[in-house]
Amino acid sequence: MENTANQYLTIAMDVGEKLLQYGAETNRTEDSIRRICIAYGATRVDVFSITVNIETTMHIGYDTYTQTRRIQNTTMDIDKLSALNELSRYICKNKPPLVVVEKRLNNIEEIQNYPYSLQVFAYALISGSFCVFFGGNFHDMIAAAIIGALLKPIESGIKKYSNNRIFIPLVWSLCGGLLNAFFLHIGIGDHYDLIAIGNIMILIPGTAFTNALRDLFIGDSITGVIHIVEAILVAISIALGFVCIHSFLL
Incomplete structure (x- = not known):
């Protein structure tokens, strides 16, 4: 019985961990873990999660089982998040064997992202469009679009060596600032600030x-404050890189 209960809790924690990794809010993660555990026979479930940690205690009669997970490498993936939500509802409704849940979790993990070429095109489109939106001319748009396309492989290269959510935007923005200065030097583009705005919008932490505000409004104060601080630090890192290049090279 003890091994089986721990297996149920492990599956619930696996689902919760993936939810947080792919961008779910903490209250949804806690609710999913709680519902899965109850579906498999728990009489009470106490879950506490923040952006980087989940702690769950499951009670079955007078027996208590606890697990903790450290969350790393978070990103936003709507397709996988939707699949995980569907899996949670399926578990609660059908109470399938654990091997079935494990197989579906593996299938979700193998869902492919958008093709890399499409991601590069999206970076170029976002950069060029926002450059024009904020007042850039045709030359600025072309420069912003090309730099945006170049920043995608740069970002991918940085992520191979670090997953720090503050360090990556800083290095990325320094590279973007250098590319902006280079393009202005060779005569492609006219306004550094307008080109930079187009590039900055790629990583601006609006979501x-x-x-963070939603978390605060629904009562998850700790998570909301963490998200706000993180978003502010990311925004400062992005701006700092472009400002440093503009100050020292232009």
């Missing part, structure tokens, strides 16, 4: 800040 993170919005989620």
